[in-house]
Amino acid sequence: MELITIISLVTSYNIYIIVMAIFLLLDNKETSSTFAWLFLIAFFPIVGVLLYFLFGRNLRKKNKKEKREHRRILEMMHRPLLNLVITQPSKRIHVKKILKYNDTKRLMSLLYKNSDSLLTTANEVTVIQSGEEKFKLLLEDIRKAKSFIHFEYFIWKNDPFTMKLRDILMEKLKEGVEVRILGDALGCFFFKKHYYRRLIKAGAKVKASGDLLYPSKIHTLNYRNHRKIVVIDGKIGYTGGMNLGEEYSTGGRRFKSWRDTHLRLKGESVGVLQGLFALDWYMAAEEELFDEKYYKYDRLNQAVPLQITTSGPDSEWDSIRQLYLALIASAQEKVYIQSPYFVPDQSLLSFLTTAALGGLDIRLMITGIPDKKIPYWAAYTYFKELLKAGVKIYHYKKGFLHSKTVIVDNEVCTIGTANLDIRSFLLNYELNTLIYDRKITENLEEAFFEDMRHCSQFTLEDYKRLSIFAKLRNSIAKLLAPLL
Secondary structure, three states: OHHHHHHHHHHHHHHHHHHHHHHHHHOOOOHHHHHHHHHHHHHOHHHHHHHHHHHHOOOOOOOHHHHHHHHHHHHHHHOOOOOOOOOOHHHOHHHHHHHHOOOHHHHHHHHHHHHOOOEEOOEEEEEEOOHHHHHHHHHHHHHOOOOEEEEEEOOEOOOHHHHHHHHHHHHHHHOOOEEEEEEEHHHHHOOOHHHHHHHHHHOOEEEEEOOOOOHHHHHHOOOOEOOOEEEEOOOEEEEEOOOEOOHHHHOOOOOOOEEOOEEEEEEHHHHHHHHHHHHHHHHHHOOOOOOHHHOOOOOOOOOOOEEEEEEOOOOOOOHHHHHHHHHHHHOOOEEEEEOOOEEOOHHHHHHHHHHHHOOOEEEEEEEOOOOOHHHHHHHHHHHHHHHHHOOEEEEEOOOEEOOOEEEEOOOEEEEEOOOEEHHHHHHOEEEEEEEOOHHHHHHHHHHHHHHHOOEEEEOHHHHHOOOHHHHHHHHHHHHHHHHO
């Protein structure tokens, strides 16, 4: 009888593994992700299946009705923008100077096709290198708002800075200024709803992206809205790496300082930011913000061409991942990268090693003082191959490095929310700005070299000195990387 029971259990387990393997294969995930989930499900059957259905399902499989609705909203978003943007950039006189860079046309076409990213040229761009600078400018701009203020953030802290921000917003609401706040349900609202009550009572509209209180939304827990957007009166926009909170200025309790990069935009690109906010707002609040009053951007004579691109778990293409690959492939001399985390897929790893083996100056700077241990440890498993190919790796030691930037040949650069990791490529809703401007790119490179003064270089000899325990720990962390 016991033998029959054992045989039944083994048979049931084998059937379970086969069924789950078929289910995972049909989900068409990355190979590494498929094996990671199968490993978890095989060794922890009940917990593994539960975690998969909560966190691992592929949101790209939208039905026809959802796709039609998404396309309808996207067309509505583009409508107020098309008066100022030509979707065939090679025909614009303004853009001729940037077409000298060999791969500009290809980059423009890529972002337009994979994420409907419209090129804008009449822009004023301020690169912000610290939280103190960002928050000073942001509060000044908010105080001058006349019509509306729109926020979209991954993290909105409850601290002295955000209390000050709330007081200013309360005053603007009294003046009749519209205030809308779209925050990630986990990063902005979990345990913090009391912070927003006064704003809501005063007339602000506050919504959560991926609200965790609804049972129908629980499977989206692992898909976080990592975007950062502020639009003020349609004239000024902010986007980049910084969330809202005192630690992004001072480093907070955990770090001596915080190093980050953000953008302040004026001109046509603010209309694009507003359109992207309107799209995300509609998905959360079902309120349409496509009236022309939200798109009264300033007409500028300055010409800084740029494209703003987004990606997410429901996107048709991995647009920001494709952008990073295209930037590396386009380089003729050098690629300088900043990212707090480095957990690449095989294609990104291959592009970096190939570029370095081809004689290009490839430099990777990540944080040397981590806030999350697992991705920090996982990064070490990629270092040996990169170092052997000639990639230079730096750990930033002054404080926490949170910048997400890529610099190519002093010609183009991108600043955004996406890290160089699998989570940013596949699981988060992200936003990056690609800037076709030599002066801005050169200034960003100067900041990169200034940051190098606060780095320790990690060499192949350093890797060889890692203990067996550290290497094993790092390899285990790498196994978890596709699930992070």
